[in-house]
Amino acid sequence: MKVSIMSYSSSLSELLESIGAKEGSKLLVESEGRSFAGILMPHHDFSGEDIIVIKLKSGYNVGIRIGQDSAVKVLEHPEPKVKNKAPAERKEGLPNISLIATGGTIASNVEYRTGAVRPALSVSDLADSAPEMRGAANISGRALFSIFSENMNAEHWQELAAAVAEEINNGADGVVISHGTDTMGYTAAALSFMLGDVPKPVVIVGAQRSTDRPSSDAPSNLTAAVRFCVKGGKAGVFVVMHEALGDDSFAVHIGTRVRKMHTSRRDAFQSINVRPAALLDKDGNMKLTSEGRNIASGKAAARTKMERSTILLQYYPGMDPSLFENAMMKSKGIVIAGSGLGHVNEEMIRLIKKACDNGSLVVMTSQCLGGRTNLNVYKTGRDILSAGAIAVLDMLPETAYVKLMWALANADNVDEAKRLMMTPLAGEMSDRRSVDV
Ligand code: GLU
Numbered sequence: 001m002k003v004s005i006m007s008y009s010s011s012l013s014e015l016l017e018s019i020g021a022k023e024g025s026k027l028l029v030e031s032e033g034r035s036f037a038g039i040l041m042p043h044h045d046f047s048g049e050d051i052i053v054i055k056l057k058s059g060y061n062v063g064i065r066i067g068q069d070s071a072v073k074v075l076e077h078p079e080p081k082v083k084n085k086a087p088a089e090r091k092e093g094l095p096n097i098s099l100i101a102t103g104g105t106i107a108s109n110v111e112y113r114t115g116a117v118r119p120a121l122s123v124s125d126l127a128d129s130a131p132e133m134r135g136a137a138n139i140s141g142r143a144l145f146s147i148f149s150e151n152m153n154a155e156h157w158q159e160l161a162a163a164v165a166e167e168i169n170n171g172a173d174g175v176v177i178s179h180g181t182d183t184m185g186y187t188a189a190a191l192s193f194m195l196g197d198v199p200k201p202v203v204i205v206g207a208q209r210s211t212d213r214p215s216s217d218a219p220s221n222l223t224a225a226v227r228f229c230v231k232g233g234k235a236g237v238f239v240v241m242h243e244a245l246g247d248d249s250f251a252v253h254i255g256t257r258v259r260k261m262h263t264s265r266r267d268a269f270q271s272i273n274v275r276p277a278a279l280l281d282k283d284g285n286m287k288l289t290s291e292g293r294n295i296a297s298g299k300a301a302a303r304t305k306m307e308r309s310t311i312l313l314q315y316y317p318g319m320d321p322s323l324f325e326n327a328m329m330k331s332k333g334i335v336i337a338g339s340g341l342g343h344v345n346e347e348m349i350r351l352i353k354k355a356c357d358n359g360s361l362v363v364m365t366s367q368c369l370g371g372r373t374n375l376n377v378y379k380t381g382r383d384i385l386s387a388g389a390i391a392v393l394d395m396l397p398e399t400a401y402v403k404l405m406w407a408l409a410n411a412d413n414v415d416e417a418k419r420l421m422m423t424p425l426a427g428e429m430s431d432r433r434s435v436d437v
Contacts, residue, residue, distance in 0.1 A: 015072060040052070095229070104149050133227075177202070186398055193402065201232060203239070206241065224250035313336050332408050338364050362387075373393060
């Protein structure tokens with residue numbers, strides 16, 4: 001029986017076999033007067049039997065019809081995969097940075113069978129993808145999860161916070177966490193509250209393009225993250241990502257103030273209501289803008305309890321309380337991203353009162369993101385306050401959600417949780433305007 005190569009039809013398999021092409025081979029395909037060079041991909045279920053699929057240098061796949069007059073040849077064979085690589089040598093005098101991998105695009109490869117991106121890289125592959133990072137510190141690491149960040153939940157945050165504390169208490173000078181970008185801001189907020197006054201830098205980093213793409217932002221983001229750990233002198237939880245589209249500037253964001261503001265651009269992450277804590281260029285030159293806490297000696301402790309019956313709702317005109325009553329009456333904590341200064345309609349105010357009377361803590365934030373909530377300006381705001389809700393200045397809705405989970409689980413009662421919500425604990429809120437918006 002004929003062997004099918006990468007799901008190709010028998011005639012294309014024969015052709016590929018005759019020229020020695022295999023998964024990962026770089027081919028030159030000439031057909032119908034055009035020529036294309038790229039990596040051989042598996043046959044796509046939706047393509048015709050006479051189509052060869054290759055991945056171009058740009059990262060895009062093209063299907064090319066192979067006819068009588070077509071020519072296909074191998075330009076390069078894939079490099080053999082080295083198993084059990086020796087760990088990088090430790091260099092005296094360099095700081096020790098722990099790399100904890102959790103998944104996401106930064107640790108992903110294209111799965112050749114489907115063309116989809118999946119988390120797959122080992123920690124040493126990840127570290128080897130950024131040689132400049134290896135030059136700045138001794139990197140050791142562990143893979144904690146291998147998941148896309150949309151699948152993260154409070155249990156993952158708890159496990160991650162405990163792992164970070166363990167790495168620091170075992171002597172790490174800083175911890176870099178590779179993470180999917182979708183929910184990176186939530187994890188950064190969770191670690192910020194769970195790790196409290198952590199004495200070292202904890203930097204979460206991701207990528208918008210996987211490492212096997214020429215345009216990947218993974219190596220440069222990783223390098224910038226390690227450089228900030230090594231040279232920043234600041235303790236706390238941060239997110240490091242591209243500041244601009246090019247590979248030459250990187251922003252260090254405070255973990256409770258950062259948001260993914262674009263689905264795909266490399267500069268998707270922005271600090272909201274504050275300036276980034278630092279900027280780095282491609283050579284590692286750094287401009288610190290935050291006062292922040294300095295690196296200190298001492299142990300890290302993780303307070304990881306979280307109240308899972310906490311919800312985050314976005315207000316919209318016409319929001320019908322009957323659709324949310326069940327959820328609100330079952331939740332100990334409710335964050336609402338209200339309109340403008342933190343408003344909802346009159347029907348929702350009645351439900352807020354019912355939830356507060358039921359013992360829940362209701363926290364108002366603003367879906368504007370920029371600026372502060374203020375429930376003292378309009379009658380609506382004052383009615384929300386009288387219903388029993390509180391407002392949390394310029395805190396991001398998702399940071400408020402994570403903080404509320406943490407505050408409810410770590411306080412003795414609702415009043416204490418309310419006090420924690422109104423007190424800045426990890427740079428998450430301020431009544432001073434620090435950026436001109
Ligand atoms: N949705 C995936 C995640 O957040 C991939 C996106 C990314 O890593 O940029 O893990």
